[in-house]
Amino acid sequence: MCVVAQIEQQLKEEIKNAVLKAGLAEEKELPDVILETPKEKVHGDYSTNMAMQLARIAKKAPRQIAEEIIAQFEKEKVHVEKIEVAGPGFINFFMDNHYLTDLIPDILKQGGTYGKTDYGKGEKIQVEFVSANPTGDLHLGHARGAAVGDALSNILSAAGYDVTREYYINDAGSQIRNLALSIEARYFEALGMEKELPEDGYRGQDIIEIGKELAEKYGDKYVHMPEEERLKFFRDYGLKKEMEKIEKDLADYGVKFDVWFSESSLYESKIDEAIKVLDEKGQIYEKDGALWLKTEQYGDDKDRVLRKSDGSYTYFMPDIAYHRDKFARGFDKVINIWGADHHGYIARMKAAMEAIGIDPERLEVIILQMVQLYKGGKKVKMSKRTGKAVTMRELVEEVGLDATRYFFIMRSPDTHLDFDLDLAVSESNENPVYYAQYAHARICSILRQSEELGISFHADNLNLDLIREEKEYDLLKMLGAFPQVIIDAAEKRAPHRVTNYIQELASTFHSFYNAVKVLNEENPEQTKARLALVKAVQITLKNALSLIGVQAPERM
RNA sequence: GUCCCAGUAGCUCAGUUGGAUAGAGCAACAGCCUCCUAAGCUGUAGGUCGGGAGUUCAAAUCUCUCCUGGGACGCCA
Numbered sequence: 001m002c003v004v005a006q007i008e009q010q011l012k013e014e015i016k017n018a019v020l021k022a023g024l025a026e027e028k029e030l031p032d033v034i035l036e037t038p039k040e041k042v043h044g045d046y047s048t049n050m051a052m053q054l055a056r057i058a059k060k061a062p063r064q065i066a067e068e069i070i071a072q073f074e075k076e077k078v079h080v081e082k083i084e085v086a087g088p089g090f091i092n093f094f095m096d097n098h099y100l101t102d103l104i105p106d107i108l109k110q111g112g113t114y115g116k117t118d119y120g121k122g123e124k125i126q127v128e129f130v131s132a133n134p135t136g137d138l139h140l141g142h143a144r145g146a147a148v149g150d151a152l153s154n155i156l157s158a159a160g161y162d163v164t165r166e167y168y169i170n171d172a173g174s175q176i177r178n179l180a181l182s183i184e185a186r187y188f189e190a191l192g193m194e195k196e197l198p199e200d201g202y203r204g205q206d207i208i209e210i211g212k213e214l215a216e217k218y219g220d221k222y223v224h225m226p227e228e229e230r231l232k233f234f235r236d237y238g239l240k241k242e243m244e245k246i247e248k249d250l251a252d253y254g255v256k257f258d259v260w261f262s263e264s265s266l267y268e269s270k271i272d273e274a275i276k277v278l279d280e281k282g283q284i285y286e287k288d289g290a291l292w293l294k295t296e297q298y299g300d301d302k303d304r305v306l307r308k309s310d311g312s313y314t315y316f317m318p319d320i321a322y323h324r325d326k327f328a329r330g331f332d333k334v335i336n337i338w339g340a341d342h343h344g345y346i347a348r349m350k351a352a353m354e355a356i357g358i359d360p361e362r363l364e365v366i367i368l369q370m371v372q373l374y375k376g377g378k379k380v381k382m383s384k385r386t387g388k389a390v391t392m393r394e395l396v397e398e399v400g401l402d403a404t405r406y407f408f409i410m411r412s413p414d415t416h417l418d419f420d421l422d423l424a425v426s427e428s429n430e431n432p433v434y435y436a437q438y439a440h441a442r443i444c445s446i447l448r449q450s451e452e453l454g455i456s457f458h459a460d461n462l463n464l465d466l467i468r469e470e471k472e473y474d475l476l477k478m479l480g481a482f483p484q485v486i487i488d489a490a491e492k493r494a495p496h497r498v499t500n501y502i503q504e505l506a507s508t509f510h511s512f513y514n515a516v517k518v519l520n521e522e523n524p525e526q527t528k529a530r531l532a533l534v535k536a537v538q539i540t541l542k543n544a545l546s547l548i549g550v551q552a553p554e555r556m
Numbered sequence: 557g558u559c560c561c562a563g564u565a566g567c568u569c570a571g572u573u574g575g576a577u578a579g580a581g582c583a584a585c586a587g588c589c590u591c592c593u594a595a596g597c598u599g600u601a602g603g604u605c606g607g608g609a610g611u612u613c614a615a616a617u618c619u620c621u622c623c624u625g626g627g628a629c630g631c632c633a
Contacts (some may be wrong), residue, residue, distance in 0.1 A: 016595095032573090034573070034575095035571095036572080036575080037572090038575095039571095039576085039578085039579075039603045040576080040577080043576070047575090047576090049575060049614095052575080052613065055613070059610075061613095062613075086576070087575085088575085088577045088613060088614070089613085090575075090576065092576095116596075132632070139559090139577070155613065164570060170633070173632090173633060174632070174633070175632085175633055178633095200632090234619095244595080251559040266593095266619095288631080289631090291631095292631095301558075301559080301629070305630090305631045307631085308631040309631060310631080312631090314631065314633085315632070315633080316633095319633095340560085340561075340626085340628080340629085341627070343559085343560050343561080343627075343628055343629095344559075344560080344627090344629050345628085345629095346560085347559085364560090366559075367560075367625080367627095369561060369626080370626070370627075378589095387576095398572055403560055409568070410569085411568090411570095412569090412570085414560095414561055414562080415561080415562065415569080416562065416625090416626065416627090417563080417569070418569095421570075423568090423582085426595095431580055431581090431595075432582095434595050435581085435595070437595085437597090438593080438595050438596075439596090441593070441595090442592080442593060442596080443590070445593055446592050446593095450592090463631075468588080492572090495569095496569095496570085497572095497585075499578090500570060500571095503570095503580075503581080503583080504580085507580085507581095510597065511597065513566055513592080513593095513595065513596075513597080514588090514597040514598080515597080515598095517592065518592060519592050520592095525633095534592095555593090556593075556595070
């Protein structure tokens with residue numbers, strides 16, 4: 001536990017003691033101590049609303065209660081310099097912030113692990129994201145999903161959860177037959193023959209190329225083959241090609257999955273098992289030649305079809321078997337990251353979990369709202385190059401990996417995202433990515449120069465008494481907050497809290513940089529202490545950026 | 557029609573478990589480099605938190621209702 005968490009803990013404890021000593025409440029009726037960090041410095045470093053909360057229990061005016069608490073409070077024990085009662089009854093604590101300097105050697109020693117905690121206690125969480133159909137290129141929505149899913153996974157890991165990243169490959173069902181038919185049409189086309197592309201076939205450039213490739217490799221070998229045999233080959237071939245491409249796109253995007261789960265593997269036995277369980281629980285029935293699941297009684301709009309009257313399964317059925325399998329694999333929580341167009345599906349899936357005997361609370365769905373590209377103040381609908389929707393690869397080529405990922409993480413998942421291309425590519429002060437990276441590069445520059453000057457410092461041999469400036473304390477407060485930021489971001493499934501933190505930390509550093517000179521040959525002891533401080537900032541900044549998959553450059 | 561998300565400064569958005577005078581970046585205006593990277597800093601100005609009602613010591617935050625924008629509602633996946 002870092003000093004900040006320790007002090008906060010002790011402050012809460014001391015507030016509690018003071019309340020009990022003042023006889024304002026019994027131990028069992030005592031509300032949880034809420035400690036806040038006020039927005040304004042005039043309200044101190046910490047503040048509590050305890051007096052207001054106790055107004056009813058103690059039957060006294062809040063300000064009166066506050067005074068009584070203060071009278072019993074032992075300041076010296078917890079680095080409190082001054083206490084004030086303010087407003088309707090807030091108790092504001094002004095700290096002797098020098099204790100914060102203990103963070104410096106602490107962070108230097110922890111290095112790349114600073115910020116990590118065991119908060120999640122190794123709870124097993126699966127995050128399933130992207131899971132795009134293997135029928136074309138990854139697009140903007142997938143890019144957002146990949147960025148958010150990867151960042152959230154990193155954040156959960158850092159907060160002490162045992163995280164598995166998973167991609168669900170939709171390699172069964174009608175869209176895959178469609179893929180085979182689309183490839184078939186392009187294959188014939190490449191051979192100069194006519195074959196109609198199905199109406200809802202895939203028209204992507206990638207399919208055209210697969211068709212060409214097949215024609216070059218095999219000539220007209222497949223023209224004379226029985227249709228089913230040909231389609232099976234094209235299906236398997238296309239699937240392999242598409243998945244290789246998706247996997248490469250994601251790897252280039254900095255995202256790696258632990259498990260690639262195949263939908264078609266469910267057809268071996270897991271679907272039958274799931275149906276059997278549902279049947280035993282009396283959750284299914286036959287009507288109009290189809291098999292239905294009673295989801296309505298669990299909050300869904302209506303019951304849903306599992307097996308169509310033609311004997312094939314709907315998408316829903318293997319998905320139920322899939323989710324049942326996830327929990328059977330021992331995950332305490334399962335998080336799905338879906339596009340906004342799937343939100344109607346949540347109630348259905350949760351109902352299915354309940355029907356099959358799994359607590360639906362253990363399934364969480366994060367819905368990502370739509371992404372809209374802007375350029376020159378106008379909506380970008382299509383790629384200029386291809387005339388089709390803009391792909392993830394094109395986006396990264398245009399604005400770079402760091403900016404792409406940063407922009408996607410920057411906003412809360414449930415807001416519609418306007419992605420400003422001009423802003424993302426601009427190498428200027430308008431661009432929030434560079435603002436943060438620049439802070440890191442500046443620190444690296446200072447550290448390089450200290451080496452050239454032959455100044456070295458060691459975590460165990462610092463004179464921390466020479467850290468006394470207001471701006472230095474501001475920085476230390478930011479550094480100390482980092483572990484809790486990760487916990488909050490993990491708990492609220494809100495990666496954008498990390499980018500908010502990065503902006504704030506960078507801003508606090510830039511402000512410090514302009515006010516305080518680090519390298520000062522006339523005062524080597526202070527220089528060493530300050531070098532250690534900026535080194536701690538560098539470590540924290542780099543750790544934060546790595547959570548969201550953004551580089552921390554040493555020069556810019 | 558039912559459901560989900562959003563509505564906060566000119567623009568893009570934060571806003572902790574309900575807390576004090578609602579914050580940041582950009583844009584605007586005024587300053588700061590003989591000094592560790594000016595992709596930076598300091599300051600000024602800018603708001604009926606979509607409207608209304610309620611809950612309470614206290615509401616951007618909770619409840620109800622209405623308005624606006626986006627999306628979802630298949631024996632598709």
